């Protein structure tokens with residue numbers, strides 16, 4: 001059993017006394033003195049004891065080492081004089097002698113060591129300070145480690161910042177893969193825009209990712225409802241109205257039961273109107289009313305239904321030109337064009353080509369458990385190509401070469417002729433001169449190029465369909481087939 005010995009407690013302010021075990025057999029002064037001497041001199045902490053006047057009584061080797069005060073000076077001067085004569089910057093014991101209280105401080109000794117000091121007054125029966133015991137802990141090493149840790153933390157933080165910046169450039173935000181600063185800025189802008197409910201107009205060529213960005217804005221907006229997409233150019237005019245606004249039973253022949261429109265379905269969510277330039281003129285005014293009143297009335301209906309939706313519209317047409325041509329309502333344009341984002345074509349952000357190519361390839365690798373890789377030279381060709389169909393075309397091409405490549409290496413030979421021959425492409429040659437091309441392939445190549453060219457020359461899909469003398473729906477189908 002351990003006996004707690006309180007003999008010294010009356011002398012130690014706030015001290016806990018001494019613990020002695022039953023094995024403590026020393027009783028003579030010599031034995032106890034030897035023991036305490038051993039403890040004192042073996043302590044790694046510096047120990048320094050002065051009397052009530054601040055004169056040195058006893059100290060250990062560690063104290064000399066930590067404080068760097070020459071032994072002789074310790075005998076000659078009191079703690080007050082040591083400070084006065086500037087042998088030490090400060091004295092913890094001197095403060096305790098003045099305040100008669102235990103004191104803690106940190107001292108930067110002149111030898112470069114840093115220590116934490118605790119000085120404790122020991123009182124005699126007359127309540128006079130008999131001595132002050134100072135414990136001096138060297139924290140130079142600890143401090144160095146602390147500084148190193150701080151430095152490491154700083155570096156770590158900087159690395160993290162850099163990494164997150166790099167990741168930002170190579171980032172995938174939701175499904176948007178990018179490396180270019182241009183898309184990075186667009187994502188940052190979209191993040192800000194997603195916080196409010198104003199309409200957003202996304203401009204950019206076909207396939208640049210307008211739909212993907214609209215989805216991103218919806219997903220980050222926190223709106224609880226659905227994300228509803230409608231391609232105004234792909235649905236025949238007569239169906240578009242009922243699709244958008246819904247109808248009541250008997251509203252027209254064939255309306256055997258009531259049906260909610262897409263606008264209604266987008267309640268609390270987002271409606272994405274793709275190819276808004278293709279929205280028939282008579283529907284534009286109806287849409288404007290919905291936007292202004294936040295209410296929709298089904299065809300054949302008498303009641304207006306409240307809708308809380310965010311609208312995102314997108315187009316690759318020049319809406320201002322369409323307004324001049326009286327094909328698009330100016331008032332609707334201003335209503336939709338509150339916040340505008342322009343996505344540049346892929347050829348203007350070629351840094352995105354490698355990351356997108358690798359992403360699309362890896363998606364297939366994961367799906368089929370393969371490890372196909374694009375060789376550097378092949379990647380160069382992908383980068384040099386002008387991608388009139390933008391990301392959609394790139395995605396289609398990667399899928400195509402994935403299936404065509406027989407080994408794990410995607411080489412230049414695996415690439416379609418159009419991509420392999422940038423010179424021919426730049427010269428706008430539409431015939432494929434590859435001897436191995438079948439007639440069917442050659443016709444497809446021609447058709448794809450020809451449609452892509454006409455699309456570039458046309459303001460709207462409708463105009464393009466007219467130029468090609470084909471139905472709008474056929475054009476949309478072919479656009480999707482060729483990834484343009």
Ligand SMILES: Nc1ncnc2c1ncn2[C@@H]1O[C@H](COP(=O)(O)OP(=O)(O)OP(=O)(O)O)[C@@H](O)[C@H]1O
Pocket residue numbers: 175176177178204205206207208209210211212213274314316356391392395484
């Ligand atoms: N940054 C991107 N990261 C990953 N996939 C993308 C990215 N941009 C576009 N895509 C993909 O490319 C294809 C075309 O994108 P999207 O439909 O959003 O383009 P769009 O500009 O709306 O085209 P359109 O004007 O023809 O409707 C989609 O399969 C989409 O997932």
